[in-house]
Amino acid sequence: MSVKIGMIGAGGIARSHLSKLQKIEQATIVSIYDVNRDSAVQAAESVGARAADDVDSLLNPNEIDAVFICTPQFARDDLEERAARKGIHVFVEKPLGLDLETVQRKEKAIAESGIIHSVGYCLRYFDTVLKAKEYLQGRTIHLVQAQRFGTTHPALWWRTQSMSGGHLADAVTHQVDMVRFLAGDYRDVTAQFGSNSIAGVFPDATIADAGAVTFSLKSGAVGTITESCVSPYHGGSEVKFFGPDFFVHLTGNGKTLTIADKEEKVTLTSTQDPSLEQDKAFVEAVATGSREPILCGYADGMQTLAFSLAAHRAAELGSKVTL
Template sequence: MTVKIGMIGAGGIARHHLNTLSKIPLAQVVGVFDVNRESAERAAASVGARVADSADALLNRSDIDAVFICTPQFARDDLEAVAAGRGIHLFVEKPLGLELDSVRRKEKAIREAGVLHSVGYVLRYYDTVQQAKHYLQGRTVHLVQAYRFGTSHPAAWWRQQHQSGGHLADAVTHQVDLIRYLVGEYRDVSARFGRSAIGELYPDATIADAGAVSFTLESGAVGTITESCISPFNGESEIKLFGPDFYVQLSGNGKTVTIIDKERHVTITSKRDPSYEQDKAFVEAVASGSGDSILCGYADGMRTLAFALAAHRSAESGGAVPVEDEGPPVMA
């Protein structure tokens, strides 16, 4: 079975998915839509697809089996709910939105429609991350330390808090998600954000240039995440997981894992392309009708978003706030 796919969005992440999907034999991209017609035409030409006149026209169940929604988080409206309502399976890039109410409504619509759904938390698909997850089963993590440093997205909208949600919600969300995936749900969060330097580079920017976030997990473990989107000389990420009798470290966005205990001291670097594994898992799920290979669904992605939104509420209130427990139970 060939899975016919529509692509909404023609920016950098959409082009990345188009390139990846072109390597998957079961996938056939048949249509592309973007508000920038020129961008849509270039993206469509790269895979031999047609250009749709609107997102609504693209979401035609007789033309496509699945859709990749790769528009910025502020520009999605109810695309997910519309697609689900028409019986179209969907892949949605992270983060899922900018506030929980609309995301919660869309999650309900997707769940009730019974379509397959995947969210772009691509780092879960590293074999190194899977090894860490397997190793941690039955072990107690008591401390988490994480960080992500780098430079900002080139698009002007990304520097606007009301459009991107900031660096924590848009980029560091990958580290937030891996902590959830490996150690468990967040209970509460306390955060501080700074804007001491970004105005010099981008006078119109409203996002923070740095953040310091502390949290408690439902397990009782505690942890911190520090981040900066203005770090041109040090762009790296890491998650350190401490237990009473072990240590696990994920670096390079999860590409490399180190595991140390009394019996081992190993470091493994993945040769896997997680983007390929992620897109292949979704395409094969649509072809087979089973979502077992999908590692992050919509409700799961909603919980990761809830952490970033709670962190910003904490910064505004000056104290710790609970991370809302939204949606149905998420399978481990």
């Protein structure tokens, strides 16, 4: 079965999905909409699709089976609900939004509609990450350490807290999600965010340039997440899991996995493109009607967002916030 796809958004992440979808035999890109008409036309021409005049004309169940929603988190409005009401399957980029109540309302509408849904936490699809999940199953983790360092995003909206949610919600959300995926749900969080340097790079920025987050998991494990978006001379990411008889280390956003225990120490580096694997899984799920290939649905992605929002709330309150 060919899966007919519409794309809302024609920016960098949307174009990345378009390039992946062109490699998937079952996927047919039908239409693209963006508030910037020229961007939509250029993207559509590059894949042999049409540029839709507006969202309503794109969200036509007679023309598409599924839609990729790739607008920034501040510009989603009620797109997911509109698609769900029409029975159109939905892929949504992370993070799901900036307000938990709004996202909860959308999750309810999606669940009630029965559509297939997926959220863009692509790192879950690395074979190395799945091997780590298999290894950690049933083992006792007592400490988690995660970090992500890098440089700023060029978009004005990204450096505006009310539009992006900050570095933790927008980018480090991948590490937040990896901890959940591999070690279980969060129980509580405390956090501090600083802004010592970002004004020197972007005087109009309202996001923090660094964050130090501590948390506990429902399992009883404790951990930290440290992050900075103003780190031009040192970048990268890693997540470490410590147990009494093992150590698991994921680096490069999950691309490389090291497992050490009393039996052996093994390092594996993935050759997969997790974004391609993610898009394949969504297309396959729509084609077959089975959600099984999808590793992160909307409710799951909502829980990852809840942690980031809770961390900022904890920083504002100066106290622990329970999830």
